[in-house]
Every structure is written in structure tokens, then in C-alpha cells.
Amino acid sequence: MKVLTVSGSPHFHAEESVSKLMYGVVFSLIPAMLVSFYFFGLAAIVVTLTAVVACMAFEFLIQKYLIKGPLTIFDGSAIITGVLLAFNVPANLPLGLVVIGSAVAIGMGKMTFGGLGKNPFNPALVGRVFLMISFPVQMTTYPQPSVLNVSLTDAVTGPTPLTIIKDGVSRGMPVSELMGQIPDYINLLMGNLGGSAGEISAIAILLGGVYMLIRKIISWHIPVAYLGSAAIFAGIFWLISPEVYPDPLFHLLTGGLMLGAIYMATDYTTSPMSRTGMIIFGIGCGLLTIIIRLFGAYPEGVAFSILIMNAFVPLINRGLKPKRFGEEVKNG
Amino acid sequence: MEKLKTFVMGGVHPPENKLAEKQSILRLDPPESVAIPLSQHLGVPAAPVVNKGDEVLAGQLIAKGEAFISANIHASVSGKVAKIDAVIDSSGYRKKAILINTEGDKWTDGIDQDESLVTDYDLDSKEITRRIQDNGVVGMGGATFPSHVKMMVPKGKKAEYLIINGVECEPCLTADHRLMLEKGEEIMVGITLQMKALGVDKAIIGIENNKADALEHLERLAEKYPAISVQGLKVKYPQGAEKQLIKALVNREVPSGKLPIEVGCVVHNVGTSFAVYEAVLKNKPLMERVVTVSGTSVKKPGNFMVRIGTPVITLIEAAGGLPEDTGKVINGGPMMGKALNDLNVPVTKGTSGILIFTEAESKRPPEQNCIRCARCLTICPMGLEPYLLAQLTDKKRLEECEDERIMDCMECGSCLYICPSGKPLLDHIRVGKTRVGKMIRERAG
Amino acid sequence: MNEILNEITLFSVVSLGAIGGVAAIILFLVAQKFKVIEDPRIDQVEELLPAANCGGCGLAGCRALAEAIVKAESLEGFNCPPGGSDVMQDIAKAMGWEAGETTPMIAVLRCNGTREQAPPKVRYDSAMTCAFAHALFAGEGGCPYGCLGCGDCVLACSFDAMYMDKETGLPVILDDKCVACAACVKECPRNIIEMRKKGKKDRRIFVSCINEEKGGVARKNCKVACIGCGKCLKECKFDAITLENNLAYIDFEKCTLCRKCPPVCPTNAIHELNFPVRKQKPAETVES
Structure with a gap:
């Protein structure tokens, strides 16, 4: 007689898997990637590829030789970390620094805690903040967008809009x-502004976001709470004094x-589980971002505010x- | 048609796969021998009243449910009692059962074998409940709770609604669907009997709209019964669970750890209503039931009216035999059913379906790290945190499990269904529930 | 200038002093309010324990054991596996109680349903925990009493004294590492593991089966099941063996390790461990 399988119910399983979700995120990043290639040219492609390859390589090396556990480099999470790290650095960042950032993101941000699903902080942001603090000059030398630039080094650099306003x-100049x-x-x-490689085009990122919402990879709670609270909080100050x-x-x-x-x-691992928790998390991120942008030492506060809120997740x-x-x- | 209703919190939508929904109910001949387990219902097993070698008629009482929560068991075939022995049942363990070798098909005299519809009766509530009890009717939806117990409303509580569950939210199963189409009138009479026994004047039948024909059929029949209304429901699993169904139909939430009567509702399955009709007006004990046999690899998926105690393999033969690449045979639906480890397991009062999965379909996805995607949290119809309960169980932090309301879990399986990491969440939660239950009982002393 | 400095110094001293004073008063009051009066003997007992905090006693560390012992006012039912009877004697002496002689024990697996002896009839595919498998079905081998092979006992062992044998699907207990903490005994949902007397030179004889089904049923699932035939009963001259519910049991208090019963068992269900190899026996006893 045939050998039957005995297992607990349910016997149906959804078609979703970790790697499908991860590759869904990677897929949704394509519009933003294309915009970044369009405006920053070959340099952006090279930085993105370097970060992805470096992240996967570090994950592989750590899993193979340090943890000696099962290999999970193809589940897509390292690719996301790589892409997001690349998106968060200037497109003309020296490749050595990209590799260092990847090492910190995967090594310190992710594998130290046990790999996928165990890390308290967003690995890509850990990498970015590490680079930001260690190499402030290179990390704030932003190339200006120039359509389809094929050169790797000769980009014109200049300040980002946020830096212009902050400075x-x-x-004492009016806004x-x-x-x-x-x-x-x-x-x-559209993304025609100076900034990190992948963050420039709001419309491309929104497009990716809509795709993820439709595929139910993310829920609306965190983005809406984050953007909404940032807008409201910034709006209050703007109403008080539009010249400052x-x-x-x-x-x-x-x-x-x-x-x-x-x-x-919206990174699964480092965001809260319940819907109310997600909204609180988003509001916290929005408030901190605006506070850092308006009153902090840095012109940009997204990375710090998300990392700070990550710490509140438990x-x-x-x-x-x-x-x-x-x-x-x-x-009572 | 009215707006479709549904419950609010959580829920999933697994593929429906109702392959046998067009197959009318086929009556199978009594098998050569039956094994009738003594524990086919929730509660205390029945005590046998026949001995080895006794001649029995179909419909004869062979085991008596003596405790308050227990049910009578009747012979489903006529013949000789071969022995009373332990046989493997769907639980995977050997349980006491009465084995009968079939000889002919003689029924006891009391049973009205006429198929014609009886609608007139002059019975009081006590008499209806007594006949339900005598004839061993239990909940046919799968929980097999003795029906007569549900008819006795505890003191101080008042039943307001009788809710009839025609949801059949489990994918693949079509037994209730066919029953509603083919025995709709009997079900209606059964519902009036149940209402009379309970003393309620409102009954609502909830049917998911993937069974549009049954919905329409019963709506038409209900025109004759002003007290009975039919409500279409949006397809969502687990809508057939008592608490979710009550929420969907009358928008009341049964408090944690309480029974539906707390909010004035009593829930019965359509199959039970049919069994009540037969038990009360035809004096026919619960000795046969409709079972769906289905699966993508099954040659002739269908719905069969079979005698209780028929071996599962006989049913599978009737549906075209066991396919070559079978990996799993399930007793019940794909979400809550039990995988069988033996094909001679008898059909019991609670067997709503036999599903055959191919080897490829039987595999669970590989287990990976939890990525904390919060899907389990979002879909839990009870608003629990499955990932947390599984973790706490693993760490044996039972008090915390209890505080996180692990006992509210009804094991619907939505969390394990949805988990992208393939975590066996429900397996762990079940262990936790067992342990917490034990802890609570020990504390009570 | 000096005046200002003096003023600053004075101000600092006074304000810091005031804060310190207020804090001290609050601390004192709180300490009074939440005073915990502990039995000094708890510390005394804890001193004597090995401070391994292994949990082998079944409690959360040495402090918890000390508290439990002092609360119970006796050593009955308490055991410190790593410390052994020496530590218990010391505690008894310090407390002025009588210490019972503890016989060295060891965990024994009473199932020999290996993959070969009880071939799998179905495939298990769920969480690898015996607690769940036990609730789900009788087991891959089909024996409702036998080992499920998911290794809950191995996980429960804090002394690395157990491992799962991949070949047989059964756990193996290491004689030299087992400290008889009985964590595995508590964990096993089927109560297969028993604490038995360690015996001279670690020798022990036991029935490696707990199946209470009728012989035929048991044998159908597993070739080495005890079928309750009673042959060993007749062989034993010390009344050490009892037969109940189709299952023979050897009382380790009465057993003299005479080695008479293992050869008569028709299913080889009686195991003898750490004995010298027997001389070649006549063919007929080996058979069956």
C-alpha cells in the first residue's frame, strides 16, 4: 500500500512564500531603479549592482563559514538590502565604500542577530547610517541629475534641495x-533633483508602492501614517512661519x-505587527523626520527616524x- | 437580493475547489461490514447494549449515551455483531467500536421508510427534544455536539434566534450544498421543529453566495415560512464557525469563552436540521449521512449517502478508486480535517467529506524563519497573535499564553494557511492549548 | 571673583546636598514599605548548591531550589543532579535534617521500535515536536505507545546526555552524561522514558516496551513489542517481573540482574545493557 502523509490541518497552503514576497518587492523597485539609471547614468547601475552583489556575497560568506547554517542568499532579502542601500547613497559613491556599507548592512545589521526575521533594525539603513557617520564628505557629495550620463566619475555635484533650504x-534667507x-x-x-541614487523620483516610488499594495505585500497603514503625519507636522510649522x-x-x-x-x-521584520501599532510607528517616524529636518544638525532625517522607531517596535x-x-x- | 453580509475581523479565501457541487447525492448499498465507533460525538462515549453474536436490525439501538453530554448510537445495517473491539478511527488511535457483519437490509419497524414529505405534526417541545435524543442526532457540521443538549436552553438564558449554518465554508466540501438543493423542504420542516423545541420565533439560514442555486432554492421555499429568513453571505473562511456566523448574521459578538446562547443564539447545521426532521417525523435514527468524496485526482468526485461505519476505502472505491499518486487522505475539509493514516477508518456521524490529495498537494511548504510579516495577525478571525502564541508555547510560557487568549483559538487553520514562511503555527498553538487547558483544569483542582 | 566662586560652591553644595537628602529619605521610605523578609536559610542552602543554574532539579536555577527546599522543610522530592547525593547530604547536615540515601538512577528508554523493527506505515509532516505528533496520530510506526521520534526529550536534556539516532529514529541516552534529572521523563508525552536504578557497573535489565495492546495487535506494528506471553515471569525466581495489561514489567528493586529472562523472550523485548557478551547459545533460543 502507498505511504500516506499525516500532518496537522490545514492541508491547503497559500501560494505565497518568503522569496515570492521578497522578489515582489524587488520587482516593485524597478521603476525607481530605471529613473535613477536615467538621471545618474552608468554610475547608478554600477553602484546598485555592486551593492547587490556585495550584500549577497557577504550573506553567503557569513552563512557558509561563520554560522555554518543553511544558505538563504536566494530568498531575495539580501537583494532588497543591496538595492535599498544603493538607493540610499549618492550614485557616485566610491565602490569601496559601497562594499563597506554592504558589509555593515548584512554583517552588523542582519546576520549578527541571526539573519532574516531576527534583526531589530533595517539592515540597509544601518549600512547607510554607518557610511553617513564614517564618510560624511563622500556621503553628502550628491551628483546632479544629467540625463543618460555614461561617465562614472565626471558627474557635476551639488547640494540637494533639503541642503539648500537648511543652509x-x-x-537667515527666506524660504x-x-x-x-x-x-x-x-x-x-519626476525625480529631476540632486539626491541619493534611488530616492529622487517620488512618482516611481509611489508606483512601486501601489504595486505592493495591490499584491498585498504591504498594507497601507505605515506609508499613510508616515507621510500623513509628516505632512501635517510640516504643515503646522509652515502655517506658523512660511518664511522659515x-x-x-x-x-x-x-x-x-x-x-x-x-x-x-514597511520592512516586515522591523515594523510592528498590529494595525494600530503600524499607525503609531508611522506617526512616530513622520514626527521624528520633520523634527530632524527642521531642527536637527542633518538636513535629512528619514534614516535616523526609522532606526529610532525600529527600536520602539518591541x-x-x-x-x-x-x-x-x-x-x-x-x-470601571 | 439583499446586500451580502460577512464577519469583519480577519478571514482568508482559500481556493474553493468544489468539484462535486453538480453531483447529486448517490445512495450507496450497505457495505459488507461496518465498524461503528462508540465515540462519534463530543462528550462521553456511549455504552454498548448488544453483545457479540447478537442479531441486530438497521436502526436498532446498539449503544446508549448515558451521560448528559453523550449520544445514542444505532446499528446502521442489519446483521450479526461480529465483535466489540478497538479499531483505528480518524483520530489515528484505536477506539472501541461495534463491528457488524451485514446480512440483508432489514430495518426496525418504527422507521417510516416512506420518502414523502411530512409537514404536519402536533408535538410539544419536550417530545421533539426526546425524539432527537433517542435517535442520536448530533451536530453534522463536524463538531458532533449532541443536538438535544443544544435544545435545552440553560436557566436564565433566552434563545432569540435559531441560526442555521448552510455556509459550508470549507473548500472542496459540497455535502451540505447538495443536501440543501435536494432536501430543502425537509430542512425547512426540520428548522420549524428545532424552533419549536427551542421556543424561538426567528430563524436565519446563512448561505455563502458561491452556492447561488441553493441560496435561491431555499429563499423560494422560505416564502412559505415567514419565521425563517435566508441570508446570502460573502465567501470568506471561516464563516461557518459559530461565532463568526453569528457576527455575520446578527452582528453580535459572543464573549470570549462563552457559548452562543450568551447572545441569544443557537446555531445548527443544515445537515442537523435534516437529521432532526428524519428523527422526529420519520423516527429514523442518525444511521446514515452525506459524505463528499473529492480531490483533483479523483475520477468521479461525488456526494454519497452512506451508512455510518462504512470503511472510507469503500467510499473511495465508489468514487472511482484510490488514484495512483495519492499522498494524503483527509477526513473532513482541507482546512480543519484530519489526515487519515489508515483507509479502513469508518465513516462517523461527523464525517462530512473524504478528500484525496496527490503527493504534490500533500507537501507542506518548507519551513523558514518568521519574517514577522504580520499576516497571521491580520487574518486571525479571533484577533489573536498566532506567531506569538506559537513562540510562547515553544518556550513553555503558558501563563502568558493564557493571557494572550490562546484558548480562544478555534484551530481554523487560517494562520498556517497564510504563513509565507511555512511555519507550523497551528501545530504549536494546539500543543499550547492542550497544555494551557491542563493548567487551567489543575488550577481548578 | 572669590565671592562669586564661593557663592557657586556654596550653592552647589547646598542644592546637591538637599537633593541627596531628599533622595535618601525617599529610598529609606520605599525600602521600609517594600521590605522583603527572607528566610536566612535560603542563602545558606544556596551557598551549598553548585550554582550551575542548570535547571536539572526542575526549578529555575539554584536559588529557586533553595527556596523550595526551605519552604518544604525537607529534602523529600528534591534532587540536585549535578551535585548528587553529596550536596544533599551537606544541605541536610546544615539544616539539621536527616538525609535519605539516594540511589544513583538513570533514564531508560522503554521502546525499541526502530525503523527496522516497526517500519513506518505513514509519513509524518508537521511540526517536529512529539507533543503535537502525539495529539495527531499513533505514530509513523503505528504503535500508539511507541516513540514518536521527534526528539522532545533531547531538547529537554540540559546535559547533552541524549541524541537522536538518525538511523533508528529513537533517542539514545548516554550513560556517563545522564544525571537522572528526569527532565526527559516529564517531557515525553507517551511516558516511555523511565528512571531506573543505575545498577552495578551501569548494568540493567528492563522490558523495552510499554505497549499494552494484545500481543497480536502489538506485533503487527512492531516486531520487538512485548506481547504479554508471560515466559519471563516463569523464568524469574525473584518475583521481580509482573504482568499487567499484556505487558511485563521488571521491578528494578527486586531484579538481581541474573540475566535469566532476556533469552526466553520470544520478541527480544527484554534488554540487558553493559553486560559482558554471552557465550554462543543453542540455536533454538535465539530463534523467533
């Missing part, structure tokens, strides 16, 4: 005057806010439970 305001120095909103939306603080739309379209809200803050998970079915109303 200008600190010198309305500074706004003349930065591209208009249509260009900001730029308007909310400017905040949404510049820097890494879109990329952060849609890709970095607390949020503990405190904010989903609503239970048939929950009895407590007396």
Missing part, C-alpha cells in the same frame, strides 16, 4: 527666495521620505495588541 534658512534655487514641483515629482519653514509638499517630494515611508519603514508590539474577538468590556 539658506540657517543663514520663498531659496525656492528659486531648487527645481519646481513637477521636476521634484518650507511647505509640506516640499517635504514629501524631497529627500528620502517617499522611499523611507514606502520601502524602509515595545509597540507588547503594548498595542490587536482587538480580540468578543473582548469583554472591562468594568
Whole structure:
């Protein structure tokens, strides 16, 4: 007689798997990738490839020789880390630094804690912040967009809109005057501005976000809470003093806010589990980002704010439970 | 048609695969021998009242349910009691059963074998409940809770609604669907009997809209019964669970750890209503039931009316035989059914389907690290945190499990279904439930 | 200048002093309010324990054991596996109690349903934990009493004294590492593992089966099941063997390790461990 299989119910399993989800994220990143290639040219392609290969290589080496565990480099998570790391650094960053960043992202940010699903902080952001603090000059030398540039080194560099505003305001110049120095909103939306390789085009990132929402890879809670709270908080300051603080739309379209809200803050492992928790997490990220941007030493605060909120995730998970079915109303 | 209702919290939508929904119910001849387990219902096993060598008629009482939560068991065939011995049942263990070798098909005199519909009766609530109890009717949805116990509303509580479960949210199963189409009138009469026994004046039949024909059929029949309404429901698993169905139909939430009567509802399956009709008005004990046999590799998927105690293999033969590449045989639906480890397991009162999976379909996805995607949390219909419960169970932190309401879990399997990491969440939660249950009982002393 | 400095110094000293004073008062009050009066003997007992915090006693570390011992006012039912009877004697002496003589024990697996003897009839594909497998079905081999082979006992062992044999699908207990903490005994959902007397030179004889089914049923699933034939009963001259529910059991208190019973068992269900190799026996006893 045939050997039957005995297992616990259910006997149906959804078609979803970790690697399918991960490759779904990678797929959704393609529009942003294309925009970055378009504006930063060959340099962006090289940086992205280097980061992906380096991340996968470090994961492989650590799993093979240090942990001596099963290999999971093809589950797609290392690719995401690589792409996101590349998206978060200037496109003309020396490749050696990209490799160092990848090593820190995978080694310190992910494998130290036990690999996929165990890390408290977003690995790509750990890598980025490490580079930011260790190599501030290279990390803030942003190339200006120039269509289809094939050169690797000769990019024209210049400040990002956020830097222009931050420096200008600190010198006492009114925002309305500074706004003349930065591209208009249509260009900001399309991605024609200085910045990290992949964060420039809000519209491409939104497109990827919509794809992930439709495929149910992410839920709307974190992005909406993040962007919403950032807009509201920035709006309050803008209403108080429009000459010192730029308007909310400017905040949404510049820097890494879109990329952060849609890709970095929604990272499964480092975001809260319950819906309410996700909303609180998103609001926290939004507030911190605006506070850092307006009052902090750095012109950009997305990476720091997400990392800070990552640290609160265990607390949020503990405190904010989903609503239970048939929950009895407590007396008093 | 009215707006479709559904429950709010969680839920999944597995592929429906209702391959046998067009196959009418086929009555099978009594098999050569039957093994009738003494424990086919929730509660205390029945005590045998026949001995080895006794001649029995189909429909004769062979084991009596003496405890409060227990049910009578009747011979499903006529013949000679071969022995009373332990046989492997769907639990995977050997349990006491009465084995009968079939001789002819003689039924006891009391049973009205006429197929014609009886609608008139003059019976009081007590008499209806007594006949239900005598004839060993239990919940036909799968939980097999003795039906007469549900008819006795505890003191201080009042039943307001009788809710009839025609949801059949389990994929693949079509037994209830066919029963509603073919025995709709009997079911309606059965519902009036149940309402009378309970003393309620409102009944709602909930049917998911993937059974549009049954929904329409019963809606038409219900026109004659003003007290009975039929409600279409959006397809969502596990809508057939008592608490979810009540939430969907009357928007009331049964409190944690309480029974539906707490919110004035009593839930019965359509199959039970049919069994009640036969038990009360035809005096026919629960000795046969409809079983779906289905699966992608099955030659002739179908719905069969079989005698209780028929070996599963006989049913599979009737559906075209066991396919070559069978990997798993399931008793019940694919979400909550039990995988069988032996094909001679008898059909019991709670067997709603026999599903045959190919080897490829039987494999569980490989287990990976939890990526904390929160899917299990989102889909849990009870608002629990399956990943957390599984972790706490593993670490034996049982008090915390209890605080996180592990006992609310109804083992619907949605979490394991959805998990992209292939974590055996429900397996661990079941272990946790057993342990926490033991802890609670020990504490109670 | 000096005046200002003096002022600053004075101000600092006064304010810091005031803060310190207030903090001290609060600390004192809190300490009074939440005072925990502990039995000093707990510390005394803890001193004597090996401080391995292994959990072998079944409690969460040495402190917990010390608390439990002092609370119970006796050593009955407590055992410190790594410390052995020496430590228990010391505690008894320090507390002024009488210490019972503890016989060295060891965990014994009472199932020999290897993949060969009880071939798998079905395939198990769920969480690798015996607790769940036990709730699901009788086991791959079909024996409802036999080892499920998922290794919950191995996980429960904090002394590396057990491992799963991949070939047989059964756990193996290492004589020299087992400290008789009985963690595995508690973990096994089928109560297959038993604590037995370690015996002279680690020798022991036991029935390696706990199946209470009728002989025929048991044999159908497993070739080495005890079928309750009672042959060993007749062979034993010390009344050490009892037969109940189709299952023979050897009382280790009465067994003299005479080695008479293992050869008569028709299913080789009686095991003898750490004995010298027997001389070649006549063919008929080896058969069957």
C-alpha cells in the first residue's frame, strides 16, 4: 500500500512564500531603479549592482563559514538590502565604500542577530547610517541629475534641495527666495533633483508602492501614517512661519521620505505587527523626520527616524495588541 | 437580493475547489461490514447494549449515551455483531467500536421508510427534544455536539434566534450544498421543529453566495415560512464557525469563552436540521449521512449517502478508486480535517467529506524563519497573535499564553494557511492549548 | 571673583546636598514599605548548591531550589543532579535534617521500535515536536505507545546526555552524561522514558516496551513489542517481573540482574545493557 502523509490541518497552503514576497518587492523597485539609471547614468547601475552583489556575497560568506547554517542568499532579502542601500547613497559613491556599507548592512545589521526575521533594525539603513557617520564628505557629495550620463566619475555635484533650504534658512534667507534655487514641483515629482541614487523620483516610488499594495505585500497603514503625519507636522510649522519653514509638499517630494515611508519603514521584520501599532510607528517616524529636518544638525532625517522607531517596535508590539474577538468590556 | 453580509475581523479565501457541487447525492448499498465507533460525538462515549453474536436490525439501538453530554448510537445495517473491539478511527488511535457483519437490509419497524414529505405534526417541545435524543442526532457540521443538549436552553438564558449554518465554508466540501438543493423542504420542516423545541420565533439560514442555486432554492421555499429568513453571505473562511456566523448574521459578538446562547443564539447545521426532521417525523435514527468524496485526482468526485461505519476505502472505491499518486487522505475539509493514516477508518456521524490529495498537494511548504510579516495577525478571525502564541508555547510560557487568549483559538487553520514562511503555527498553538487547558483544569483542582 | 566662586560652591553644595537628602529619605521610605523578609536559610542552602543554574532539579536555577527546599522543610522530592547525593547530604547536615540515601538512577528508554523493527506505515509532516505528533496520530510506526521520534526529550536534556539516532529514529541516552534529572521523563508525552536504578557497573535489565495492546495487535506494528506471553515471569525466581495489561514489567528493586529472562523472550523485548557478551547459545533460543 502507498505511504500516506499525516500532518496537522490545514492541508491547503497559500501560494505565497518568503522569496515570492521578497522578489515582489524587488520587482516593485524597478521603476525607481530605471529613473535613477536615467538621471545618474552608468554610475547608478554600477553602484546598485555592486551593492547587490556585495550584500549577497557577504550573506553567503557569513552563512557558509561563520554560522555554518543553511544558505538563504536566494530568498531575495539580501537583494532588497543591496538595492535599498544603493538607493540610499549618492550614485557616485566610491565602490569601496559601497562594499563597506554592504558589509555593515548584512554583517552588523542582519546576520549578527541571526539573519532574516531576527534583526531589530533595517539592515540597509544601518549600512547607510554607518557610511553617513564614517564618510560624511563622500556621503553628502550628491551628483546632479544629467540625463543618460555614461561617465562614472565626471558627474557635476551639488547640494540637494533639503541642503539648500537648511543652509539658506540657517543663514537667515527666506524660504520663498531659496525656492528659486531648487527645481519646481513637477521636476521634484519626476525625480529631476540632486539626491541619493534611488530616492529622487517620488512618482516611481509611489508606483512601486501601489504595486505592493495591490499584491498585498504591504498594507497601507505605515506609508499613510508616515507621510500623513509628516505632512501635517510640516504643515503646522509652515502655517506658523512660511518664511522659515518650507511647505509640506516640499517635504514629501524631497529627500528620502517617499522611499523611507514606502520601502524602509514597511520592512516586515522591523515594523510592528498590529494595525494600530503600524499607525503609531508611522506617526512616530513622520514626527521624528520633520523634527530632524527642521531642527536637527542633518538636513535629512528619514534614516535616523526609522532606526529610532525600529527600536520602539518591541515595545509597540507588547503594548498595542490587536482587538480580540468578543473582548469583554472591562468594568470601571 | 439583499446586500451580502460577512464577519469583519480577519478571514482568508482559500481556493474553493468544489468539484462535486453538480453531483447529486448517490445512495450507496450497505457495505459488507461496518465498524461503528462508540465515540462519534463530543462528550462521553456511549455504552454498548448488544453483545457479540447478537442479531441486530438497521436502526436498532446498539449503544446508549448515558451521560448528559453523550449520544445514542444505532446499528446502521442489519446483521450479526461480529465483535466489540478497538479499531483505528480518524483520530489515528484505536477506539472501541461495534463491528457488524451485514446480512440483508432489514430495518426496525418504527422507521417510516416512506420518502414523502411530512409537514404536519402536533408535538410539544419536550417530545421533539426526546425524539432527537433517542435517535442520536448530533451536530453534522463536524463538531458532533449532541443536538438535544443544544435544545435545552440553560436557566436564565433566552434563545432569540435559531441560526442555521448552510455556509459550508470549507473548500472542496459540497455535502451540505447538495443536501440543501435536494432536501430543502425537509430542512425547512426540520428548522420549524428545532424552533419549536427551542421556543424561538426567528430563524436565519446563512448561505455563502458561491452556492447561488441553493441560496435561491431555499429563499423560494422560505416564502412559505415567514419565521425563517435566508441570508446570502460573502465567501470568506471561516464563516461557518459559530461565532463568526453569528457576527455575520446578527452582528453580535459572543464573549470570549462563552457559548452562543450568551447572545441569544443557537446555531445548527443544515445537515442537523435534516437529521432532526428524519428523527422526529420519520423516527429514523442518525444511521446514515452525506459524505463528499473529492480531490483533483479523483475520477468521479461525488456526494454519497452512506451508512455510518462504512470503511472510507469503500467510499473511495465508489468514487472511482484510490488514484495512483495519492499522498494524503483527509477526513473532513482541507482546512480543519484530519489526515487519515489508515483507509479502513469508518465513516462517523461527523464525517462530512473524504478528500484525496496527490503527493504534490500533500507537501507542506518548507519551513523558514518568521519574517514577522504580520499576516497571521491580520487574518486571525479571533484577533489573536498566532506567531506569538506559537513562540510562547515553544518556550513553555503558558501563563502568558493564557493571557494572550490562546484558548480562544478555534484551530481554523487560517494562520498556517497564510504563513509565507511555512511555519507550523497551528501545530504549536494546539500543543499550547492542550497544555494551557491542563493548567487551567489543575488550577481548578 | 572669590565671592562669586564661593557663592557657586556654596550653592552647589547646598542644592546637591538637599537633593541627596531628599533622595535618601525617599529610598529609606520605599525600602521600609517594600521590605522583603527572607528566610536566612535560603542563602545558606544556596551557598551549598553548585550554582550551575542548570535547571536539572526542575526549578529555575539554584536559588529557586533553595527556596523550595526551605519552604518544604525537607529534602523529600528534591534532587540536585549535578551535585548528587553529596550536596544533599551537606544541605541536610546544615539544616539539621536527616538525609535519605539516594540511589544513583538513570533514564531508560522503554521502546525499541526502530525503523527496522516497526517500519513506518505513514509519513509524518508537521511540526517536529512529539507533543503535537502525539495529539495527531499513533505514530509513523503505528504503535500508539511507541516513540514518536521527534526528539522532545533531547531538547529537554540540559546535559547533552541524549541524541537522536538518525538511523533508528529513537533517542539514545548516554550513560556517563545522564544525571537522572528526569527532565526527559516529564517531557515525553507517551511516558516511555523511565528512571531506573543505575545498577552495578551501569548494568540493567528492563522490558523495552510499554505497549499494552494484545500481543497480536502489538506485533503487527512492531516486531520487538512485548506481547504479554508471560515466559519471563516463569523464568524469574525473584518475583521481580509482573504482568499487567499484556505487558511485563521488571521491578528494578527486586531484579538481581541474573540475566535469566532476556533469552526466553520470544520478541527480544527484554534488554540487558553493559553486560559482558554471552557465550554462543543453542540455536533454538535465539530463534523467533
